[in-house]
Amino acid sequence: MFELKPYMVQYVFDTFLVTMMGIQRSEHKREDDEIVYWQEKLVKDALYSKTIKPWWLQLEWILPLTENRKQLRIARENILDFTYNITRKAISHTALQDNNKISQRPKPTFNNYWNCVEELRNNVTSKSCEIQNNITEATTFIILMLAMHTEVQEKLREEISVTFNNKKVDAQHLLSMRYFHMVYQETLRLFPIVPIISRQLIGDIKLESCTLPDGCYVMIPILAIHRNPAYWYKPLEFIPERFSPENSSSRIRYTFIPFGTGLRDCLGKYSII
Numbered sequence: 001m002f003e004l005k006p007y008m009v010q011y012v013f014d015t016f017l018v019t020m021m022g023i024q025r026s027e028h029k030r031e032d033d034e035i036v037y038w039q040e041k042l043v044k045d046a047l048y049s050k051t052i053k054p055w056w057l058q059l060e061w062i063l064p065l066t067e068n069r070k071q072l073r074i075a076r077e078n079i080l081d082f083t084y085n086i087t088r089k090a091i092s093h094t095a096l097q098d099n100n101k102i103s104q105r106p107k108p109t110f111n112n113y114w115n116c117v118e119e120l121r122n123n124v125t126s127k128s129c130e131i132q133n134n135i136t137e138a139t140t141f142i143i144l145m146l147a148m149h150t151e152v153q154e155k156l157r158e159e160i161s162v163t164f165n166n167k168k169v170d171a172q173h174l175l176s177m178r179y180f181h182m183v184y185q186e187t188l189r190l191f192p193i194v195p196i197i198s199r200q201l202i203g204d205i206k207l208e209s210c211t212l213p214d215g216c217y218v219m220i221p222i223l224a225i226h227r228n229p230a231y232w233y234k235p236l237e238f239i240p241e242r243f244s245p246e247n248s249s250s251r252i253r254y255t256f257i258p259f260g261t262g263l264r265d266c267l268g269k270y271s272i273i
């Protein structure tokens with residue numbers, strides 16, 4: 001069996017380095033491979049820690065004694081050091097290109113992150129790993145869908161050649177790719193990368209059959225909503241056309257929520273491509 005994911009992990013990491021940090025992968029090859037390994041470790045732990053681990057491994061005083069926790073600490077330190085180093089490098093690259101005009105420029109966003117790095121230590125490393133993991137999963141599912149639906153692949157290939165026609169890839173052209181957006185949304189409908197989100201109530205909610213009390217947790221089953229036949233025609237089939245503008249206008253609100261919804265929805269939802 002051919003494993004696609006390891007290739008996608010590397011690809012997304014490369015893209016992350018170039019687009020967020022302005023660093024080419026070749027500059028860091030060996031170090032990069034190690035970081036990808038540590039990132040995977042952190043993501044797996046974040047996903048499985050609260051749900052699958054036996055209760056005694058969830059006790060705060062036992063955790064630091066376990067081998068896994070030691071490994072996670074090393075993972076966090078390594079990822080943070082790596083980010084810190086390439087951030088410094090990215091900033092000095094820009095400064096050099098700017099011929100000492102650095103004081104006239106607005107501060108790079110990463111300067112802020114860099115200054116309060118201690119405070120953000122745990123959050124930043126695990127968040128950045130989760131984000132890269134989400135993009136890797138989404139990209140992997142898109143490639144899988146394209147491999148299984150060659151007619152869709154052909155249409156997308158056509159759109160790519162018409163859009164770019166050997167021109168430079170930029171945000172403006174990417175945003176104009178309507179069919180790609182349909183493929184992308186249909187993939188996230190069938191395979192929402194975050195299949196369940198939750199909210200804690202800050203007041204009672206009266207439903208027809210019962211009242212949900214203040215303080216309780218409500219699970220929102222994104223995967224089940226996305227595949228519910230009450231809202232979706234042939235829900236298990238891959239049909240990108242259901243996301244065309246004309247077919248989207250009649251869609252019921254909140255039946256497609258791959259990025260969550262409300263005040264705490266995904267911050268990156270507009271930045272994915």
Ligand code: HEM
Binds near residue numbers: 197258268
């Ligand atoms: C296909 C890729 C992605 C998917 C499917 C995804 C999905 C999600 C979901 C479902 C949530 C929870 C929302 C909720 O509870 O309502 C979330 C939160 C978040 N996402 Fe994403 N995400 C993706 C990529 C990204 C990217 C690229 C970024 C940053 C550039 C990002 C940053 C965040 C942040 C910061 C939060 C937490 C927001 C908060 O708690 O207020 N995500 N994401």
